[in-house]
Amino acid sequence: MSKKFTVAVIGAGSISQAHMNGYNINEKDISVEAVVDPVENARKIFMDQYDVKKSYSSMKDLFEHFIPDIVSICTWHALHHEQTVEAAKAGVKAIICEKPMAIGSGPAKAMIDACAENNVKLVISHQRRFTPGWEKAKELVESGLIGNPLFVELKALEGLLNWATHNIDGSRYIIGDPDTEWVFGSVERTTNKFERDTRIEDSCMGLIQYKNGIQSFVQSDLAQYDYESQWKTNHPIFIRGEIGALDITEYEVKYLGGRYSGWETIPADIPKEKIDPIGGDTNGKLVKELVNWLNGGNDHRCSGDKAKQTLDIMMSIYQSARINEKVYFPVNENTYPLDLMFDEGKIPLKNPERYDIRGFLDRSDIDEEDYNMLKKQGIPHHQIMQKVKRL
Numbered sequence: 001m002s003k004k005f006t007v008a009v010i011g012a013g014s015i016s017q018a019h020m021n022g023y024n025i026n027e028k029d030i031s032v033e034a035v036v037d038p039v040e041n042a043r044k045i046f047m048d049q050y051d052v053k054k055s056y057s058s059m060k061d062l063f064e065h066f067i068p069d070i071v072s073i074c075t076w077h078a079l080h081h082e083q084t085v086e087a088a089k090a091g092v093k094a095i096i097c098e099k100p101m102a103i104g105s106g107p108a109k110a111m112i113d114a115c116a117e118n119n120v121k122l123v124i125s126h127q128r129r130f131t132p133g134w135e136k137a138k139e140l141v142e143s144g145l146i147g148n149p150l151f152v153e154l155k156a157l158e159g160l161l162n163w164a165t166h167n168i169d170g171s172r173y174i175i176g177d178p179d180t181e182w183v184f185g186s187v188e189r190t191t192n193k194f195e196r197d198t199r200i201e202d203s204c205m206g207l208i209q210y211k212n213g214i215q216s217f218v219q220s221d222l223a224q225y226d227y228e229s230q231w232k233t234n235h236p237i238f239i240r241g242e243i244g245a246l247d248i249t250e251y252e253v254k255y256l257g258g259r260y261s262g263w264e265t266i267p268a269d270i271p272k273e274k275i276d277p278i279g280g281d282t283n284g285k286l287v288k289e290l291v292n293w294l295n296g297g298n299d300h301r302c303s304g305d306k307a308k309q310t311l312d313i314m315m316s317i318y319q320s321a322r323i324n325e326k327v328y329f330p331v332n333e334n335t336y337p338l339d340l341m342f343d344e345g346k347i348p349l350k351n352p353e354r355y356d357i358r359g360f361l362d363r364s365d366i367d368e369e370d371y372n373m374l375k376k377q378g379i380p381h382h383q384i385m386q387k388v389k390r391l
């Protein structure tokens with residue numbers, strides 16, 4: 001039997017649970033050996049829950065003692081770039097880094113370059129590419145059911161980088177990861193809005209022109225939609241083709257254009273009750289494809305170079321609004337355009353009070369005893385963080 005790949009998880013918060021689901025499903029190939037988090041209680045809970053033996057308060061400390069084969073980077077966005085580069089230079093074989101890949105096209109390129117220079121495989125956690133609904137949609141498009149795709153429509157909420165990264169990326173997967181020709185965008189930011197400590201917009205929209213002729217329109221925080229009731233999605237994808245259309249969720253695909261009038265539901269290959277857009281088999285398949293890639297198999301469907309295309313599209317929506325022109329690819333602005341726009345006075349605030357839509361996740365000032373008490377009641381991490389006493 002071949003040796004197992006060792007893993008260290010960086011950041012023992014909410015999304016690390018989904019990464020652990022993925023590793024545990026692949027336990028014959030994977031052994032999770034260490035966790036890194038500056039918060040001692042977060043490390044302790046993680047070690048107890050997953051029977052992980054080693055823990056460190058920083059990546060520097062980890063790499064001084066132990067170089068795992070794989071690291072999972074499960075920290076907030078702004079850390080993704082520097083932690084990926086640090087891990088690549090330390091000598092790991094592969095990195096699974098959370099979305100959004102980075103804050104700016106320059107940092108994303110630095111991640112790809114550091115991984116290429118050190119022969120490291122980089123995967124970005126756009127795990128929804130593995131959901132059976134999106135896989136089914138790809139199969140249907142490739143079968144020619146709707147003819148050539150012409151137009152892709154995407155809606156998202158809670159920040160372009162936060163949610164829209166998934167359905168921009170997922171729609172690209174379904175239509176075959178086309179090259180981008182240009183992006184034209186518009187941004188509104190009159191309130192001082194942040195998400196996990198990253199400046200974000202109040203709302204935005206962008207038109208994407210792919211080189212193969214397909215256009216895609218993304219709107220973020222412009223239309224409310226129902227995503228909380230069962231089997232609805234918070235990442236809708238709608239594709240119109242020459243002879244039909246698909247309305248796509250992670251659970252199933254609705255098809256218009258068959259012999260019968262109206263929409264026809266085409267189920268995914270797995271019953272929708274068994275589909276987890278985050279965690280479960282979805283992360284299990286992401287890890288399995290990485291193991292296969294490490295063992296000499298095909299490139300990963302969530303590889304860093306594919307994710308950088310998605311990131312460049314999002315950065316170009318901001319950059320286009322900044323320069324009032326279409327942004328042609330390859331992109332040449334490396335800095336986060338929303339920060340540049342802010343510094344240049346192009347998005348003046350009507351209300352200067354800073355707020356962070358995920359600020360409740362900040363663990364630096366909470367009463368950890370209170371956290372433990374709520375945890376024992378079986379309350380999930382995000383809910384605990386909204387209830388816990390602040391010091």
Ligand SMILES: NC(=O)c1ccc[n+]([C@@H]2O[C@H](COP(=O)([O-])OP(=O)(O)OC[C@H]3O[C@@H](n4cnc5c(N)ncnc54)[C@H](O)[C@@H]3O)[C@@H](O)[C@H]2O)c1
Nearest residue numbers: 011012013014015036037039042074075076077098099361
């Ligand atoms: N792929 C998805 O569907 C999905 C879903 C949710 C979140 N995310 C992404 O996951 C990332 C983390 O989000 P979250 O909700 O898990 O946040 P979180 O706040 O729950 O967890 C982050 C953890 O990182 C720790 N941390 C802070 N600084 C650190 C450092 N220097 N080294 C190691 N650990 C450090 C914190 O103490 C905390 O425990 C974000 O980038 C987010 O966008 C992805």
